[in-house]
Amino acid sequence: MAVFLILPLAIFLLFVIWPFVQAIYYSLTDWGGFSPTMNFIGFDNFVKLANDDTFMQAVFNCILLGIFVPLITIVVALIIASVVTVAGPSKGTIRGVKGSGFYRTVSFFPYCIPAIVIGLIWSQVYDPSAGLLNGFLTSIGLHKFTNFAWLGEVATAMPASMFVIIWGFIGFYTVLFVAAIKSIPAEIYEAVRLDGATRFRTAWSITLPSIRDNIQTAYIYLGIAALDSFVYMSALFPNAGGPANTTLVISQDLFNTAFRKGQFGYATAMGVVLAAITLLFAAIVFGIVRLTKGREEGRS
C-alpha cells in the first residue's frame, strides 16, 4: 500500500518541490549555470534587479497585464454570461436570449487551443500587409491602417497583446460564470422582477453579490496567468520585448537571462520576484473582496 503513495510522491518531490526549494537558494548565488562554481552573495541579485531598467520595465508591464487582463476579461465574461442566462424576455420563465447554447459553444473553444497557436494566429491577423485586421479596416475605408504595424508601435503593442490574451480567456470564464449564475435560485429573480427592479439593478444588486466568490477565484487565476503571459508574448514577439520593450514580461526576461545569457542565479532571483508579486497580487484581491463584503454586511 505504501508503494501507492511513495512513487507519485517521490516524482512530485524531485521534480516540483525540490526545484522550488533550490530556487530560493540559487537566487542568493552568482551561479552561472554552466560553471561548477557558485558563490553565496546574499541579496546582491535583488539589489541588481532593482537597478536593472529592463527588468523594472518588465515588472511594470506585468503589473499592467495583471490589472487590465483580469478586469476586462471578467467584465466581458460577466456580460456575456448574464445575457445567455437571464437577459431573455421579462415575462415567463427567467431565461437567456435565443441560441445561447450556440454562442457558448463557440466562445468556449479558444480555451482548448494551445496558447502558442493563439499567439501565432493573432500575429498573422495583426500582420501589417497580409493580415486579416488591416485587410478588414482598409476594406471599410480606413486607409490610414494600410501597413499599420499593430505589434510594432509603442502605443498599440501592449493593448493589442492584451486583446489576444483576453480573447483566449473569455470563453472559459463565461462558462464558469454561467454555471455560477444558474446556481442562484430563480425565485430571487422572480421576486425582484415583481418588485419592479430594472435589469441593470437586478444584475448589480442580485447577480454580482451572489457570485462574488466566483469572481474572486476567477480574478486570482486570471491574474496569475496574466502575470506570466510567457507563451502569448513569445508567440507575438519572438525576439522578446516588442517596441522599446513595452511588452517585455518578467518570464521572458527570466528565460533569456537563464537560457540565453546563462546567468542562472540572477534568473532565479527574477523568479523569486515574480512569485512574490503573484502572492502579493492574490493577497490584494482577497483584501479587496473582504472589504466590499464587510461594507455590504454593515449596511444591511
Place this chain on the structure above:
Amino acid sequence: MTSTSQIIAPGLNKQGLSRNQNKQKLTKGDVAVGTASHILLIVWTLIVAVPLLWVFMSSFKTTKQILDSPFGLPSKLDFTNYVNAWNGSGIGSYFANTLIVVVSALIIVMILGAMCAYVLARFKFFGARAIYYLMLAGLTFPPFLAIVPLFKVLQTIGLLNSLPGLILTYVAFALPFTVFFLYSFFQTLPDEIYEAAQVDGASEWRTFFQVMLPMATPGMAAVAIFNFLGLWNQFLLPVALNSNQSNYVLTQGMAQFASQAGYSVDFGALYAAVVITVIPVLIIYVFFQRQLQGSVSQGTSK
C-alpha cells in the same frame, strides 16, 4: 425556442409554467434588450470564429496568394501546404513526439494520481494532511520559479533534452491537479464497498484496481480530459528542458514558426501546421464538450 430555453436554464425552470405561457407578448424593453444582446453575442462570436476560419481558409492558399490578399479565396482545395508542413517543416515528427509524450504522461499521471489521491482520501495516517497541502502548494506556485533548478535536476540525472525526461516532468507537474480533484472524488465513494471488498478477502491492490478505481471512472474521465488539453498545450517545460530539435513537440514547432515569421517563412505551411495542431483538441472538444463545460460548472457549484 422553448426547447433551447430549457436546455439553457434547467435550474431556473422549476416553477412549472406551461410552454404556452412563455409565448406572451414581448414588451418594448424586451425587444431592445434582446436585440442589443444578440448584437453583442454575434459580434463576439465573429471575433472568435473569423480568425479561426480565416486560418483554415489560408491553409489552402499558396504563399503568394496569402501575401497578395488576406481575403482572396484559395483557387482550389490543395493539400500541398499540409504535405509541406508535415514533411518539410517537421510537423510530422513533432506530432509523433507530442503523441508519445502526452499519451505516456497521461497514462502514468492518471494511475499515480489516482493511487495517491486514493491513499490520501481513504486512510488516516500521520502526514496525510501535510502531503495534501504540499500538493496544493505545487498547484499554486508559478512554474517559472522552478524552471532553472529543474533544468539542473534533469541535467544531473541525464534526462535533459530527452523524451523520458519530458514525460517525467509532465507527470510531476500534472500530478497536483490530478490528486487534488480525484481526492474529493474518492472521498465521496461509500466506505461500505471498501469494507465489503476487504471482507471478501480482496487484497489492497485488488480492492483498488478492481473495485474502487472503476467506481471513480467519471471523475477520472473529467480529469483526464483536462490533463490531455493541458499537456498537449504545454509550452514552458518543453521549451526550457527539451532543446534537441529531433525531440521537439508541436508547441515548440509552432514557436519555431513564430520566430521565423517576418523572414522567408512558408506561410502556407504555417497555417497548415496551425490547423494540424488544433485538430486533435478540436476533436476532443467536440466529443467531450459536455463533460468539459460540466466540470467547469461542478467546480463552481460547491
